[in-house]
Amino acid sequence: MASMFSSSEISKTTSTLFSAYASFAGSMMLVRSMANELIPHQLRSYLFTTLRYFFTPLSPNLTLAIDEKCGMTKNQVYEAAELYLSTKISPKTERLNVSKTRKQKHFTIAIEKGETVVDQFEDVKLTWRLVCTEGQKPHSGEKRLFELSFNKKHREKVLGFYLPYVLVKAEEIRNQDRMIKLYSRQCPFSDDDHDRRGSWGSIILEHPATFDTLAMDPDLKKMIIDDLERFLRRKEFYKKVGKAWKRGYLLFGPPGTGKSSLVAAMANYLKFDIYDLGLSSVRSDAELRRTLLSTSNRSILLIEDIDCSSEVLGRQIGKKNKQEPAKSGLTLSGILNCIDGLWSSCGDERIIVFTTNYKDRLDPALLRPGRMDMHIHMSYCTTDGFRLLASNYLDISSKHNPFFGEIDGLLKSTEATPAELAEELMKTDDADFALQGLVSFLKRKRDEDNETKNKATDGGEVPPSIRRLNDIVSRIKRLKTDGDKRKIMTTKRKRMANGRSGLRRIQY
Numbered sequence: 001m002a003s004m005f006s007s008s009e010i011s012k013t014t015s016t017l018f019s020a021y022a023s024f025a026g027s028m029m030l031v032r033s034m035a036n037e038l039i040p041h042q043l044r045s046y047l048f049t050t051l052r053y054f055f056t057p058l059s060p061n062l063t064l065a066i067d068e069k070c071g072m073t074k075n076q077v078y079e080a081a082e083l084y085l086s087t088k089i090s091p092k093t094e095r096l097n098v099s100k101t102r103k104q105k106h107f108t109i110a111i112e113k114g115e116t117v118v119d120q121f122e123d124v125k126l127t128w129r130l131v132c133t134e135g136q137k138p139h140s141g142e143k144r145l146f147e148l149s150f151n152k153k154h155r156e157k158v159l160g161f162y163l164p165y166v167l168v169k170a171e172e173i174r175n176q177d178r179m180i181k182l183y184s185r186q187c188p189f190s191d192d193d194h195d196r197r198g199s200w201g202s203i204i205l206e207h208p209a210t211f212d213t214l215a216m217d218p219d220l221k222k223m224i225i226d227d228l229e230r231f232l233r234r235k236e237f238y239k240k241v242g243k244a245w246k247r248g249y250l251l252f253g254p255p256g257t258g259k260s261s262l263v264a265a266m267a268n269y270l271k272f273d274i275y276d277l278g279l280s281s282v283r284s285d286a287e288l289r290r291t292l293l294s295t296s297n298r299s300i301l302l303i304e305d306i307d308c309s310s311e312v313l314g315r316q317i318g319k320k321n322k323q324e325p326a327k328s329g330l331t332l333s334g335i336l337n338c339i340d341g342l343w344s345s346c347g348d349e350r351i352i353v354f355t356t357n358y359k360d361r362l363d364p365a366l367l368r369p370g371r372m373d374m375h376i377h378m379s380y381c382t383t384d385g386f387r388l389l390a391s392n393y394l395d396i397s398s399k400h401n402p403f404f405g406e407i408d409g410l411l412k413s414t415e416a417t418p419a420e421l422a423e424e425l426m427k428t429d430d431a432d433f434a435l436q437g438l439v440s441f442l443k444r445k446r447d448e449d450n451e452t453k454n455k456a457t458d459g460g461e462v463p464p465s466i467r468r469l470n471d472i473v474s475r476i477k478r479l480k481t482d483g484d485k486r487k488i489m490t491t492k493r494k495r496m497a498n499g500r501s502g503l504r505r506i507q508y
C-alpha cells in the first residue's frame with residue numbers, strides 16, 4: 001500500500017474520512033435528539049427492541065430469567081439455585097460471597113454478581129449467571145436474578161427435569177446444614193423473630209443422641225430406622241391411599257431406658273424439629289388446635305408421659321373415672337381428634353410421639369390400631385446394649401474383656417436401665433475401675449431385688465407355687481402386646497387355683 005500512495009495523499013484521505021465521520025456523527029446526534037423529542041418513550045423502546053431483534057443474529061440459546069422474588073414472596077427456584085450453585089463453584093471463579101450468622105455452624109458460600117457457573121446435566125451444558133440491576137422504581141433497591149442459558153433444543157429437559165433436580169438437591173443441602181430446633185410452649189422466646197411460630201418458642205437442639213449411641217435391641221433399632229425411611233419415601237403412597245402423611249410412635253418403658261433419647265435420635269436422623277407439647281400449658285381443645293396448627297412440616301410432635309396427664313385432662317386417661325367432669329377444657333378426645341383430623345391433614349411429614357412409663361394405664365382409644373403406628377418397648381439393658389455403652393463410654397471394642405462374662409450374667413438376673421449403667425460407666429476414666437464399679441453396682445441391685453422378692457413372700461423360703469407365679473409375672477412383663485398378656489392371664493387363671501395368687505395384684 002505504501003508504494004501506491006505518497007504520505008501527502010494518505011494524510012489527505014485521512015482528513016477526508018474524519019470530516020465525513022464528523023458530519024455523519026453530527027447528523028446522527030441531530031436525528032437522535034429529534035427522535036427523543038418527537039417519539040414517545042414507550043414507542044422508542046419498542047422500536048429499539050424490534051430493530052435489535054432484526055439486526056442480532058439468531059442465537060441457538062435460550063435464557064431463563066429467575067428473579068429473586070415472585071411479587072412479595074421469595075422465589076423458590078432462585079433460593080434453590082443459590083444453594084445448589086454453592087456446590088458447583090469451579091476453581092476458575094474469581095469472586096465469591098461468604099457469610100455466616102452467629103447460629104450457623106458453617107460458612108455460606110455464594111457466587112457474586114456477574115460471576116458465571118457452568119453446570120452439566122446429562123448431555124446439556126448450562127450456564128448460570130448472577131445479574132444484579134437497579135430496581136425500576138426509585139428506592140426499590142437492587143434487583144437480583146439468575147440467568148440460566150442453554151441450547152434451545154433442551155428446553156423441555158431443563159424445565160421438566162433439570163430445574164426439579166435443582167430443587168431436590170437444594171433441599172438435601174438445606175437439610176444437611178440444618179440446625180434442629182426444639183420448640184416448647186414454656187421456652188423463653190428466642191430473640192430471632194424468624195423462630196417464633198404461634199405460641200412456640202425455640203432453642204437449638206444440641207442433644208447428642210443418635211441411633212449409634214442408643215443402647216437397645218439391634219433388631220428393634222433397625223426396624224425403627226427402616227420404618228422412618230419408608231415413611232419418608234412414601235409421599236405418593238400416602239396420597240394414593242388418601243391418608244395424611246403422618247406416623248405415630250408410642251414409646252413405653254421404665255424411666256431411664258432411653259425414650260427421650262430415642263426421640264432426639266429420631267430428630268437428629270431425620271433432621272426434623274421437635275415440638276415438645278407439655279399438656280399442662282394448654283387450656284382448651286381450641287387452644288390445642290391453634291397450637292398444633294402453628295407447627296411446621298417435617299417435625300416431631302412430642303407428648304411426654306401421656307399417662308401422667310390425667311390432672312391436666314381433668315379425667316383419667318387410664319380406664320377408670322372416665323365420666324369424671326373435665327377440670328380444664330382440654331380432653332383426650334380433643335387431642336386425638338386434632339391428631340387424626342384437621343391438624344394432620346394440614347401438614348406433611350409429621351411424626352407424633354407419645355411416651356409413657358405405664359402403657360397399661362393408657363386409654364384404649366390411644367392404643368387402637370392406626371392411631372399409633374408403632375409401639376416401641378424400651379427395655380432394661382441387655383447384654384448387646386451393655387456392649388454398646390462400654391464401647392461408647394470406655395472405648396472398649398474388644399469382645400473378650402475379662403469383666404464382660406460376669407456383667408452379662410448379672411444383667412440376666414437383675415433389671416438395670418441403660419441410664420443406670422451409663423452413670424456407673426461415667427464415674428471414672430479407667431475402664432477396669434469403671435467395670436469393677438459396675439459389677440459391684442449390679443450385685444447390689446440383684447441383692448436388693450432378691451430381698452424385695454423375699455419380703456413380698458413374707459420373708460421365708462419362697463414356696464414353689466409363688467415361685468411359679470413370679471415366673472409367670474416376669475414372662476407376662478416381657479410379652480409385647482396386651483392381647484397376649486390377657487390370653488396368658490386367662491389360661492393361667494383357669495389352670496391355677498387362683499384367688500390367693502399374686503396375679504390379682506397386677507392390673508391390666
Ligand SMILES: Nc1ncnc2c1ncn2[C@@H]1O[C@H](COP(=O)(O)OP(=O)(O)OP(=O)(O)O)[C@@H](O)[C@H]1O
Pocket residue numbers: 213214215216253254255256257258259260261262356357378418419420422
Ligand atoms: N437406651 C439408651 N442408650 C444410651 N443411653 C441411654 C439409654 N437410655 C438412657 N440413657 C442415658 O440415660 C439418660 C436418660 O435417658 P432418657 O431421658 O432418654 O430416659 P427416658 O426413658 O426418657 O426416661 P423417663 O421415662 O424418666 O423420661 C440419657 O441422657 C442417656 O445418657
Ligand SMILES: [Mg+2]
Pocket residue numbers: 259260261304355
Ligand atoms: Mg423421658
